[in-house]
Amino acid sequence: MELMEMLSWPFMRRALVAGILVSLCAALLGVPLVLKRYSMIGDGLSHVSFGALAVAVALGVTPLYFSIPVVILSAFFLLRLANSGSHMGSDAAIAVVSASALAIGIMVISLTTGMTTDVDNYMFGSVLAMTETDVLLAAAVCAAVLALFVLFYHRLFAITFDENFARATGMRVELYNTLLSILTALTIVLGMRMMGAMLISSLVIFPALTAMRLFRSFRGVVLCAGTTAVLCFCMGLTVSYVKSTPVGATVVTANLLVFLSACAVERLRKRG
Amino acid sequence: MEKNELLVCRNTALGYEGRAVLSGLNLTVSAGDYLCVVGDNGSGKSTLMKGLLGLLSPMAGSIDRAAELKNGAVGYLPQQTRAQRDFPATVYEVVLSGFLNQKGFGFFYTAAQKTAAIQAIGKLGILELKDRCYRDLSGGQQQRALLARALCAAGRLLILDEPVTGLDPAAAQDLYKTLRYLNEKEGMAVVMVTHDLRSALENARTVLHIGRNSWFYGTVEEYLRSPEGCRFRKGEQ
Numbered sequence: 001m002e003l004m005e006m007l008s009w010p011f012m013r014r015a016l017v018a019g020i021l022v023s024l025c026a027a028l029l030g031v032p033l034v035l036k037r038y039s040m041i042g043d044g045l046s047h048v049s050f051g052a053l054a055v056a057v058a059l060g061v062t063p064l065y066f067s068i069p070v071v072i073l074s075a076f077f078l079l080r081l082a083n084s085g086s087h088m089g090s091d092a093a094i095a096v097v098s099a100s101a102l103a104i105g106i107m108v109i110s111l112t113t114g115m116t117t118d119v120d121n122y123m124f125g126s127v128l129a130m131t132e133t134d135v136l137l138a139a140a141v142c143a144a145v146l147a148l149f150v151l152f153y154h155r156l157f158a159i160t161f162d163e164n165f166a167r168a169t170g171m172r173v174e175l176y177n178t179l180l181s182i183l184t185a186l187t188i189v190l191g192m193r194m195m196g197a198m199l200i201s202s203l204v205i206f207p208a209l210t211a212m213r214l215f216r217s218f219r220g221v222v223l224c225a226g227t228t229a230v231l232c233f234c235m236g237l238t239v240s241y242v243k244s245t246p247v248g249a250t251v252v253t254a255n256l257l258v259f260l261s262a263c264a265v266e267r268l269r270k271r272g
Numbered sequence: 273m274e275k276n277e278l279l280v281c282r283n284t285a286l287g288y289e290g291r292a293v294l295s296g297l298n299l300t301v302s303a304g305d306y307l308c309v310v311g312d313n314g315s316g317k318s319t320l321m322k323g324l325l326g327l328l329s330p331m332a333g334s335i336d337r338a339a340e341l342k343n344g345a346v347g348y349l350p351q352q353t354r355a356q357r358d359f360p361a362t363v364y365e366v367v368l369s370g371f372l373n374q375k376g377f378g379f380f381y382t383a384a385q386k387t388a389a390i391q392a393i394g395k396l397g398i399l400e401l402k403d404r405c406y407r408d409l410s411g412g413q414q415q416r417a418l419l420a421r422a423l424c425a426a427g428r429l430l431i432l433d434e435p436v437t438g439l440d441p442a443a444a445q446d447l448y449k450t451l452r453y454l455n456e457k458e459g460m461a462v463v464m465v466t467h468d469l470r471s472a473l474e475n476a477r478t479v480l481h482i483g484r485n486s487w488f489y490g491t492v493e494e495y496l497r498s499p500e501g502c503r504f505r506k507g508e509q
């Protein structure tokens with residue numbers, strides 16, 4: 001009953017479709033990112049995307065047109081930082097970028113519009129945020145991510161498992177890394193307004209971690225991460241509708257519970 | 273290039289950003305060779321490795337490769353990274369990825385490649401581990417899986433970067449035995465960068481010693497008589 005009622009709202013239908021697409025993308029991209037120890041890049045990007053959104057609103061520009069290029073650029077930059085092994089330490093560098101972007105965003109907001117419910121919505125997400133355009137964009141990004149994973153699955157595997165070997169056998173490692181970071185940036189920008197800047201990165205990390213507890217093959221991990229992400233999103237959205245809790249937090253909690261169960265299963269299996 | 277030559281360096285200089293790390297290098301690797309590259313830390317072993325793999329172009333001189341080694345057909349065994357040790361992938365998935373360089377624009381593996389991957393796994397004696405997860409294997413078993421992948425990538429030349437680092441002595445001896453088998457019975461040329469000088473000298477036929485100022489290139493017997501090799505012998509006593 002509740003479910004039918006929930007789907008009778010157009011904004012809920014949009015949230016459901018966009019959310020499923022974004023969670024699927026985030027989870028698939030998350031597998032190589034987590035395995036390559038780039039999890040914090042997602043977190044950094046979501047903060048940058050918050051800063052960009054705040055600046056865009058202050059300038060009176062359509063948020064997506066401004067934040068997409070900014071976040072893609074930072075994705076390049078963060079990936080380069082993570083690869084360079086700079087003397088600053090890539091984790092410290094990412095933390096600096098995240099905090100600075102967040103601070104700039106908050107400064108810009110308080111100097112212009114002032115802290116309003118909008119800010120709260122950017123930080124923790126709002127189910128009302130998804131427009132028709134967002135849904136279409138999410139579908140396009142999702143199609144690109146799926147195409148990348150279906151057509152270049154084996155190459156993605158090789159690059160994730162062993163970048164040095166892949167490079168020695170003549171693969172264009174940088175090209176694939178760049179593609180991964182552009183798609184991650186797009187996914188984060190799209191998902192951020194619904195899930196919230198503080199929470200979107202967990203969509204990248206949780207499903208991959210859960211799947212790694214349960215599966216022993218790369219194929220298994222990729223498929224399981226995608227499925228878990230979509231199921232957790234649907235569960236989270238329904239609970240958030242019924243209990244009137246924020247979507248982002250509810251979806252992340254669902255992910256956390258599934259992750260903990262996966263850990264328990266792994267424990268039991270090891271003992272058994 | 274002569275028929276059985278795989279890699280030829282002629283008066284090669286290698287380095288970064290205009291500064292040469294190695295220069296005046298003359299080196300030939302032919303089919304069936306077993307060459308060990310030894311030397312102090314920072315002497316340029318890994319630079320040489322990058323040059324041989326084609327990841328670094330020579331600043332002077334040339335590095336020629338046999339036609340079959342072009343397009344990335346190199347049997348490379350890199351050093352393991354930390355992220356790799358707990359990677360969720362089956363041995364079969366890892367070994368198959370050795371064929372990527374031969375795929376061209378194809379998106380999937382062919383049946384022949386799948387058979388060849390199984391054969392490579394068999395050659396290294398880890399057939400029963402085919403469907404096991406890479407992260408559940410011992411260090412020695414992981415090296416065998418990576419060696420099987422290297423066999424898929426190239427038919428005649430293996431290039432190994434510190435293959436016994438992190439292995440216990442028994443596993444290291446096993447790996448040397450496997451390499452000798454591949455070298456003698458399968459005719460694979462082996463180029464190995466290593467710190468484990470003693471085992472290297474027992475197995476290899478030729479040695480390249482890169483020192484800070486001097487270097488030596490010749491057979492193991494010549495090496496033991498040379499000034500560089502003498503230092504090693506003194507260290508033994």
